[in-house]
Amino acid sequence: MLENHDVINAAFGSHNLRSLAHALVVAKELGIAPNGYELQMLYGMAEPVRQAIIQNGQRVRVYLPVGELLPGISYLIRRLMENTSNTSFLRQTYADRKDIGALIKAPARPLKRDDDTPELSAARADLAQPFRNEPPIDFSRRQNRQRLAKALEEVREQFKSRVRKRSGGSWLESVNPADPKEVVGQVRAAGIDQAETAIETASRFFPKWRATPAAERAKLLAKAGAIMRKKRWELAAWEVFEVGKGWREADGDVTEAIDYLEYYAREMLRLSAPRQTQQLPGETNIYFYQPRGVAAIIAPWNFPLAILTGMTAAALVTGNCALMKPAEQSPILAEHLLAIFREAGFPHDACQLLHGGGGIGAHLVRSAQVHLIAFTGSREVGLEILHEAHTHRPGQNHVKRVVCEMGGKNALIIDADADLDEAVVHIIDSAFGYQGQKCSAASRVILLDEIYDRLLARLIGAARSLKIGAPEDPRNVLGPVIDGTARDRIAEYIRLGKKSAECVLEMAPPRDGFFVGPVIFGGVEPSSRIAQEEIFGPVLSVIRARDFDHALEIANDSAFALTGGIFSRSPAHIEKAREEFRVGNLYINRGVTGAIVERQPFGGLKLSGIGSKAGGPDYLLQFLEPRTVSENTLRHGFVPPERLKITGK
Secondary structure, three states: OHHHOOOOOOEEEOOOHHHHHHHHHHHHHOOOOHHHOEEEEEOOOOHHHHHHHHHOOOOEEEEOOOOOHHHHHHHHHHHHHHHOOOOOHHHHHHHOOOOHHHHOOOOOOOOOOOOOOHHHHHHHHOOOOOOOOOOOOOOOOHHHHHHHHHHHHHHHHHHHHHOOOOOOOOEEEEEEOOEEEEEEEEEEOOOHHHHHHHHHHHHHHHHHHHHOOHHHHHHHHHHHHHHHHHOHHHHHHHHHHHHOOOHHHHHHHHHHHHHHHHHHHHHHHHHHOOEEOOOEOOEEEEEEEEEOOEEEEEOOOOOOOHHHHHHHHHHHHOOOEEEEEOOOOOHHHHHHHHHHHHHHOOOHHHEEEOOOOHHHHHHHHHOOOOOEEEEEOOHHHHHHHHHHHOOOOOOOOOOOEEEEEOOOOEEEEEOOOOOHHHHHHHHHHHHHHHHHOOOOOEEEEEEEHHHHHHHHHHHHHHHHOOOEOOOOOOOOOEOOOOOHHHHHHHHHHHHHHHHHOEEEEEOOOOOOOOOOOOEEEEOOOOOOHHHHOOOOOOEEEEEEEOOHHHHHHHHHOOOEEOEEEEEOOOHHHHHHHHHHOOOOEEEEOOOOOOOOOOOOOEOOEEOOEEOOOEOOOOHHHHHEEEEEEEEEOOOOOOOOHHHHHHHOO
């Protein structure tokens, strides 16, 4: 704009000192007179900054909202909260007295990424580099849309090669949930004999894998991350077809899997260094970790790559042998993950794949040779695993460790003073993203009485705009649920909900495929089944609360405590939610799904699971056992090596 100041009257409205300074410097470099442009600032905001700019000779136009009182005050309060937030430049300068030089320091440039450059892939595998989350694909760019569309075509061509002529034994068939007649692939299911052989193989190999240096294991994990990064388009396409994820959801699952590989590799290096507990003359006391043994990894279908990768990567990098048991609905993605581990260089016996149903998982859980079980899935299965795992069996000389994530019935509270425009967008995304098939999905929305009718009407209108159809078409927001069993179970909950609440929205789904249209129930009783039981589908219960305290009471009245959220502009209510909204992951003024590795370690309380949070600094500790070795270094004489050879001792 400044380069064309002869035809444009440029005005820059901001209270960000860096932005204002940028405009001033550019104008000065272009030789534009101070009256050739203007700066604009809101009345009552950043007064010292405004005075400094005026004294510097620039023009400042002061503006203020006019018109109806409520919108104007709302706007003013929003700007006040923005400019007095704990992370704002103004607050850090004037209230916290932080060093201005540090605050205006140029931001660090992220590493340029080009997945097709071998040198850069090697640089990413270098664990000396700090961990950075894998950025999502920007589908607003045409070339990215074209690239994934091409990957979808190429993956569909592979279906035939994965449909094999059956030659006896048991087989699993993976189908496209948007078109169940389309077979994605087939895999041979393992029997109990194969599972027992895999357990024996892992047990024999464990001492060798345990002795492999942690740095070498971490390097293999980072190499797997680099390989997965190169295959991300193909893997995302497989997710679209095998589990019915939309483009962004499919890409998000792949990026999360890459993050687990990169993050846990670095975490293992941090944990692998022995630590001296205290310094004493004549004595050393060393604290360090060792792996547990054989780990059974039992993963779900809703995050078929990320969760299976995260739990398996944690087991392998800590020196345990891993037996992967993926969900029956997503065997092909598990095959791809195993191929990536093989290509990265993980030994065959360190990581094995067992396809099959619940019988295989149950056998792994009960085996006396399995030391650790990492599970993500339903509450019913999780509790059964805990019961079986902690039952001592003949030949078992250890207590099994169980890492167990068991879902949620997550609530979003919308306060009376919330930004409703923002809240609607995040409610729709949290409730209906990936058809509500996330353990973190918002299945309960609690509205304060004074905004209940207004916001419910807007939710209904927003949900009506959602397009339902096959996820390979990016225009479709809602795809299919995973299979016919899930569709029938969700339909039963919808029938149940109609008896106890008002069904204010039920959209008709396509006839073909395992589709369920979004459903919203209003006037839901907090104690009803649809408000208490995990449905795992696009069904939203809207509950009315008298006041904020009542809303918190309703939100906490659940056997689950995985995620929760609140939309509010009240600092007092936000602080109260921090203290009293007791969930594993609490989100304030944002959606309740999409936790990022390291940024938001993920895991719940109560019946949502046990164990430390995935993607966090404590997660790998669950796969390790601590040891302490104390040595008196004031020896009285010693045996020379030559003497040891002679005596054979």
